[in-house]
Amino acid sequence: MKTKTAKLSLGAESFPHYRPKLKEILVTFILVLLALTVILPLILPWMFVFKTRLEFAYNPWGWPTELRWLNFVEAWKVIRIGQGLLNTLYVCLGAIVCTVPSAAMAGYVFARYRSKVTEVLFYFILAGYFVPVQMVLIPLYQLCGLMGITDTLPGLFLPMTAFGIPFWTIIYRSFFVKLPNELAEAARIDGAGHTSIFVRIMLPLAKPATVLATLLVFMGSWSDYLLSLIMINSADRYTMQLRVSQFLNAYGADHMPRYAAAAIIAAAPTVILYMIGHRWIIQSTLAGAIKG
Amino acid sequence: MNMNVKAYAMMPGKKKMKTRDWNALLFKSVLLLPAILFLAVFMYYPIEETFRLSMTRSTGLGPTQFIGFQNYVRLFQNEEFLMGLKNALLWAFWSVCIQIPLAFFIAFSLSVYKNKITKPLRVIYYLSNVLPSAITAMLGKFMFAPRNGVMATLSAKFKWEWLGKIDFLGNPDLAFWSIFAVATWAYSGFYIVYLMANIEQIPKDIQEAAQLDGATRWQYARFIVLPMTSYALRIVSLLCIVGSMKLFDLPWLMTSGGPGYATSTLGIVLYKNGFLNWQYGRGAAVGVIIFLLSLFFTILQFSLQRKDRDA
Secondary structure (H helix, E strand, O other), rough: OHHHHHHHHHOOOOOOOOOOOHHHHHHHHHHHHHHHHOOOOOHHHHHOOOOOOHHHHHHHOOOOOOOOOHHHHHHHHOOOHHHHHHHHHHHHHHHHHHHHHHHHHHHHHHHHOHHHHHHHHHHHHHOOOOOOHHHHHHHHHHHHHOOOOOOOOOOHHHHHHHHHHHHHHHHHHHHHHHHHHHHHHHHHHHHOOOHHHHHHHHHHHHHHHHHHHHHHHHHHHHHHOOHHHHHHOOOOHOOHHHHHHHHHHHHHHHHHHHHHHHHHHHHHHHHHHHHHHHHHHHHHHHHHHHOO | OOHHHHHHOOOOHHHHHHHHHHHHHHHHHHHHHHHHHHOOOOOOOHHHHHHHHOOOEEOOOOOEEEEEOOHHHHOOOHHHHHHHHHHHHHHHHHHHHHHHHHHHHHHHHHHHHOOOOOHHHHHHOOOHHHHOHHHHHHHHHHOOOOOHHHHHHHHHHHHOOHHOOOOOOOOOOHHHHHHHHHHHHHHHHHHHHHHHHHOOOOOOHHHHHHHHHHOHHHHHHHHHHHOHHHHHHHHHHHHHHHHHOOHHHHHHHOOOOOOOOOOOOOHHHHHHHHHHHHOOHHHHHHHHHHHHHHHHHHHHHHHHHHHHOOO
């Protein structure tokens, strides 16, 4: 009798004496409902994206009658998505190229060459993790003006790098600390110098951290809005997010089908990358938050 | 003694050791240089400049003029800033009161009622968190759009006139809550995942002991999980509060701080002062206030925690 109820209920092995069936089903139902509220808004754009403007005006909520890709093509032309994508990609690549090696190198030193000096320097970098970008926006803009890089894409990814380095240095440091020392010792006895130990042995071992950093720095700089808004003025250098929000402000919800197409393109990379790497992404985000 | 060391190092047999130390120093410096350079140039120098600028009258053109604390005094007489400050504090209060209990409920339910349906849900809840904020804002705007928006369509379809009459983003009393709802949708995923990770770290034998004593799931939640995750709850509350101080993307994209100043935030006040009115000094003063508020709440959190540990 008892085993039967346990079998019927979905996950009763914890708390077996408690009759969980009804409650568990209820809670599961609520959880699914809440998950639907997360999912449904994400599906919305797909309802409009295959419609013509006329169709959308008369029947915005009907199921799409046929798969028209025209809106993607039009959005591509009107919102100049091609250029937006190129600009964003450039920024992402720049941020990755600047952030990941700097953080890896610093994290390595902090993990393997501990001394009073490096400890102080580590706190210097760690403190940066708590600095909100908002606080320094104005001097940052002025600084980029002095350096002549306002309204250029490097002017966007160089500050981004500075604000990304602290987190990834922490991650790399904790990664390198965990690696066994014997390998480095053996290499040293074989006559390898500091550089070759780092480049040939340690860095390849830290590949998971590197993949993760690359992935998340990409997603972060892809999604950035605030810094782009401030640094970039000319439409030629607009990033994807700026283009999408500018279009929304200019045309409102009236051009929804075309707009939806642009939004889907602007959101797709982060969503797809999240789908692929969600386990890692969640884990590393937690690691960062626990440190903070 | 120093001489001795030098002499020792100069000895032919030990020469190698000294060169290696030099190598190490060079190696370390080269490796640390990029990170430190980036932070010094793009973070610490601007921080110093923020403090300096906040004491000056500066428009970006012409000379800057030292004016002491005048910017701050002016800010506290400025309606928009006061509104932004009030909104930031209200936002912090309500996100701690609404988003975190909601996230705790979901996280606890997900980790206690584990079955085939609930297991993959964690990944879904976090999904809204990885969406670019510009896209989140557009979804929110579309949700509340008076023409063809989700709410408008619902009211038309079901003849709910009361729903059609509500102006979600245009009504000053409601706009805050409309944005808050979107933010709850967008940010809760992180709190859920974070709390869940902490709930699952509670040793299994504690759960077993609780069930042997005949505790129900909700008693288990109240008397065991809640106290054992109090640290995690404090951390997410802190993140919530600090996030509220620098809130910008969602309110700016959805209402630009309007109608009037109803949804103004500190981030928006800074942006408007600094980049729309070219009042660098006053904008920087807002930046300093954001920083001080964040610092204040961080210190408060850690001192509360220490007190707890001492008791």
